[in-house]
Each structure stands twice: as C-alpha cells, then as structure tokens.
Amino acid sequence: MRRIAGIVLAVLLICGVVAAVLAGRDNGDQGTATKTVRGVVGSEKAEFFADPDVVKALATKGYTVKTETSGSWAMEGLDLKGYDFAFPSSKAPADELAAKYKARQPLPRPFYSPLVVVAHRNAAEVLAANGLAVLDKGQHRGTLKMAAYLAAAGKDRTWQQLKGADRYGELTGTLYIASTDPESSSSGALYLAATSYVANGGRVVASEADVDRTAPLMHKLISVQGAQQPSSDAAFRDFVSGAGNPLVMVYESQVAALLGDRQSAGDLTVLYPDTTANSDHTVVPLTEEGRALGELLSDDPVLRKLAVRHGFRPQGDAAEFVAATAAHAAYLNQTLTGVRQPPVPTSKVLHEIALRARGQS
Numbered sequence: 276m277r278r279i280a281g282i283v284l285a286v287l288l289i290c291g292v293v294a295a296v297l298a299g300r301d302n303g304d305q306g307t308a309t310k311t312v313r314g315v316v317g318s319e320k321a322e323f324f325a326d327p328d329v330v331k332a333l334a335t336k337g338y339t340v341k342t343e344t345s346g347s348w349a350m351e352g353l354d355l356k357g358y359d360f361a362f363p364s365s366k367a368p369a370d371e372l373a374a375k376y377k378a379r380q381p382l383p384r385p386f387y388s389p390l391v392v393v394a395h396r397n398a399a400e401v402l403a404a405n406g407l408a409v410l411d412k413g414q415h416r417g418t419l420k421m422a423a424y425l426a427a428a429g430k431d432r433t434w435q436q437l438k439g440a441d442r443y444g445e446l447t448g449t450l451y452i453a454s455t456d457p458e459s460s461s462s463g464a465l466y467l468a469a470t471s472y473v474a475n476g477g478r479v480v481a482s483e484a485d486v487d488r489t490a491p492l493m494h495k496l497i498s499v500q501g502a503q504q505p506s507s508d509a510a511f512r513d514f515v516s517g518a519g520n521p522l523v524m525v526y527e528s529q530v531a532a533l534l535g536d537r538q539s540a541g542d543l544t545v546l547y548p549d550t551t552a553n554s555d556h557t558v559v560p561l562t563e564e565g566r567a568l569g570e571l572l573s574d575d576p577v578l579r580k581l582a583v584r585h586g587f588r589p590q591g592d593a594a595e596f597v598a599a600t601a602a603h604a605a606y607l608n609q610t611l612t613g614v615r616q617p618p619v620p621t622s623k624v625l626h627e628i629a630l631r632a633r634g635q636s
Contacts, residue, residue: 309337310337310338310339310564311338311339311340311341312338312339312340312341312359312360312562312564312565312568313340313341313342313343313357313358313359313360314340314341314342314343314358314359314360314361314362314565314568315342315343315344315345315350315353315355315358315360315361315362316342316343316344316345316361316362317344317345317346317347317362317363317364317461317506317556318344318345318346318506318507318508318509319364319462319506319507319508319526319528319529320342320362320364320556320585321342321344321508322532322585323581323582323585323587324340324342326581326584326585328581329578329581332575332577332578332581333568333571333578336571336575338568338571340568342362344506346455346456346459346460346461346505346506347363347364347365347368347459347460347461347464348363348368348457348458348459348460348461348464348629349459349460349505350363350368350372351368351371351372351375355372355376355561358561358565359560359561359562359564359565359568360558360559360560360561360562360565360566360568360569361558361559361561362556362557362558362559362569363461363556363557363559364461364462364507364526364554364556365461365464365465365552365553365554365555365556365557365619366384366555366557366619367461367464367619367620367621367622367625368461368464368622369382369555369557369558369559370382370622371622372559373559376559376561378559378560378561379560379566382557382558382559382560382569383557383558383560383566383569383570383572383573384555384556384557384558384573384590385556385558385569385572385573385578385579385582385587385589385590386556386572386579386582386587386588386589386590387553387554387555387556387587387588387590388526388527388528388553388554388556388586388587388588389526389527389547389551389552389553389554389611389614389616390462390465390466390469390524390525390526390527390548390551390552390553390554391524391525391526391527391530391545391546391547391548391551392419392452392522392523392524392525392545392546392547392548393511393514393522393523393525393530393543393544393545393546394521394522394523394543394544394545394546395445395521395542395543395544396415396542396543396544397442397443397445397446397521397542398443398446398521398522398544399417399544399546400439401434401437401438401439401440401443401446402419402424402437402546403417404437404438404439405437405438405439406420406423407419407420407423407424407427408420408546410544413605414605414606415540415543415544415545415605415606416544416545416546416547416605416606416607416608417544417545417546417547418546418547418548418549418613418614419546419547419548419549420549421469421470421473421548421549421550422473424452425470425473425474425492427450428450428451428492428495428496428499429492429495431449431495432449432450433447433448433449433450434446434447434448434449434450434521435447437450445521446521449499451496451499451500451520451522452466452496452520452522452523452524453500453503453504453510453519453520453522453523453524454466454496454497454500454503454510454523454524455503455504455505455506455507455510455524456503456504456505457497457628457629457632457633458629458630458633459505460504460505460506460507461507461554462507462510462524462525462526462554463503463524463629464625464628464629465552465553465554465619466496466524466552467493467496467497467625467628467629467632468480468552468619468620468625468628469548469550469551469552469617470492470493470496471485471489471493471620471628472550472617473550474488474489474492474493475488475489477617479617479618479619479620480620480624480628481620481621481624485624486624486627486628486631489628490628490631490632493628493631493632494631494632494633494634496632497632497633498632498633498634500520507524507525507526507529508529510523510524510525511523511525511526511529511533515533522546526554526586527545527586527588527607528554528585528586528587528588529586530543530545530586530606530607531585531586531587531600531603531607532584532585532586533586534600534602534603534606534607535584535585535586535603540606543606545606545607545608547608547611547613547614548614549613549614549615550614550615550616550617551614551615551616552616552617552619553616556587558572573590579592579595580595580599583595583596583599583600584599593610596609597609597610
C-alpha cells in the first residue's frame with residue numbers, strides 16, 4: 276500500500292512540475308532569453324547593445340540580440356536577408372529601408388540625439404572672440420552661430436586669421452568642422468541637412484534649384500576635410516584621444532555617454548549649433564520579432580533608462596534625460612534652449628546634396 280501511495284505521490288509531483296512550467300510559459304515568464312534576433316545598427320549604438328545590463332534587460336524579456344555595425348546610409352546597399360531589423364541613426368535612411376523591404380508603418384523610434392560640435396577650450400574661446408560662438412559663462416558648453424561659421428567657411432578663413440589663435444600652436448590651417456562621410460554616415464548627411472538649411476535662407480532644401488544654390492558651399496565644407504571617417508564613433512574616439520581636427524561634429528549621445536564614464540572631461544567644450552539636426556534613431560522591422568524588439572526599446576522603462584545612460588534622449592519624455600544627466604549640466608544643454616531643429620530634406624534630396632558636396636553629379 277505504501278509503495279502504491281509513493282508512486283501516486285511521485286506522479287502528482289511530476290504533474291505539478293509540468294503544470295508549473297506550462298503556467299510559467301503562459302504567464303510570459305522569460306527569465307531566460309528564448310528568441311535570438313539579428314540586426315544591423317549604426318556604430319554609435321554598438322556599445323549600447325554590448326552593455327551587460329542591456330543584454331540582461333533584453334534577456335529578461337526573452338531576447339538575445341546579435342548586432343553588426345554599418346554606416347546608416349550604407350545599410351541600403353547591404354543584403355539584409357536573414358536579419359530581423361535594421362537600426363540606422365536617422366529617419367531618412369530608415370524610410371529608404373522601409374520602402375525597400377516594405378516594412379509596416381509606423382516605424383519604432385526609441386530615442387534621438389541632436390548633433391553637436393565638440394571642441395577643446397582653446398578653440399572654443401577663439402571662436403567666441405571672433406563672433407562665431409557664444410560660451411555660457413563658467414560652463415563647458417556654448418552655442419555655435421551657424422550663419423557666422425558658414426560665412427567664414429565660404430571665405431576660406433583660416434585659424435591664423437582669427438583673433439587670438441596665434442597663442443595656440445595647434446590652431447592652424449583652414450577653419451572647418453570635421454564630419455563623417457555623408458554618403459555612408461548619418462551624422463555626415465545630417466550635418467549637410469542643417470548647413471544647407473542655413474545656406475538656403477532658413478528653408479529646407481527641397482528642389483533642384485535649392486540644391487544648385489547651396490551646392491558650392493556644401494562642396495567647400497566637405498572637400499576641405501580630405502579623407503573623412505566612415506562613422507561618428509571613429510571620429511569621436513579620435514577627438515577624445517587628441518588626434519584630428521579641433522572641431523568635430525558628433526552626436527550629443529556620445530558626449531553624454533563619455534561624461535557618464537568620467538569624473539572630468541578636461542577641457543572639452545560642447546557647442547550646440549543654433550541650427551542643428553536631430554538624429555532620430557529609427558528601427559526598421561524586417562520581421563515581426565524585429566518590430567517587437569523596436570517597440571520594447573521604446574516602451575520598457577528599464578531599457579529607456581539604459582538608453583539615457585548611453586546618452587540618448589528617449590522619445591516622449593524630456594524629463595528622463597534632464598534628470599539622468601543633472602550631474603553633467605555644465606556640459607549639456609539639457610533643454611536645448613536656443614537650438615533650432617528644422618526638418619530634414621527628403622532622402623532623395625539629401626542623397627543629391629551629399630553627392631554634390633562630394634563633387635559628384
């Protein structure tokens with residue numbers, strides 16, 4: 276009798292375990308990652324997806340995410356068969372990819388970042404002394420006056436022609452902002468979007484006549500740089516290491532992430548162009564799993580906080596970014612006061628601007 280009772284008890288225990296496992300599945304218990312999704316992302320998001328805390332947060336929701344990096348505009352030329360999502364750094368290349376792969380709208384846009392210019396303090400002070408920038412008193416930030424800068428660039432001004440530059444041996448040669456290749460990199464294309472807007476009299480470049488009108492200056496801004504970096508990640512790393520140009524166009528997110536890792540950023544000065552472009556990091560779902568991931572990045576509170584830790588501004592809640600970066604307010608214009616963010620030209624027009632800027636037709 277005891278033997279029969281033992282067998283019955285064992286069966287009941289096994290059934291209970293099976294039921295608990297099934298109930299856990301039904302209740303969405305995904306403490307262990309169960310889905311692997313593959314994506315191509317802009318280089319500036321590589322560290323976000325590699326962050327162990329991000330990996331853990333995604334795993335708790337049932338995802339293992341494997342990524343490869345590419346310039347945002349270069350993604351259009353890739354064969355994305357077998358991938359679940361593409362994650363370029365702005366809306367224009369995302370729209371191109373969405374049309375190519377017939378991705379359902381709307382596209383998830385988890386976070387964004389404005390373009391800024393990083394400078395060493397000496398360079399920023401010289402720009403301010405010559406009316407090209409305004410520095411916030413006692414802070415490591417300021418405003419770049421885009422119209423004044425473009426006027427100087429149009430006249431091929433050199434650092435040696437600027438008052439006070441002779442005190443700093445590193446400030447020599449033609450005055451220019453280093454940017455990435457606009458034909459492959461989103462930040463480079465967005466730099467042209469912002470500068471062409473100013474050069475076009477405060478209007479978005481939208482026609483062939485607009486492109487013709489602004490092309491000579493756009494070509495000058497790019498041709499003076501010589502070889503350009505293919506990604507903003509490489510350009511920013513060069514600047515931080517002390518190499519390269521005194522002025523570099525990067526994403527604010529890269530600066531904010533750097534500040535989060537350091538007690539001090541030395542003589543780094545962040546110049547917010549008074550007319551800039553926002554980088555709307557946009558997920559292009561190629562599968563339903565890719566769409567679910569994009570929506571998770573947009574909505575999950577833990578992942579939103581981690582995005583802010585990597586310097587990104589979550590869509591829909593400016594207060595999240597302001598609160599999280601309070602310790603670095605001396606460097607960051609948290610509310611983007613005095614910064615105009617005009618619309619970006621269509622993908623077709625922006626492609627044409629980039630081609631003409633590179634001396635192609």
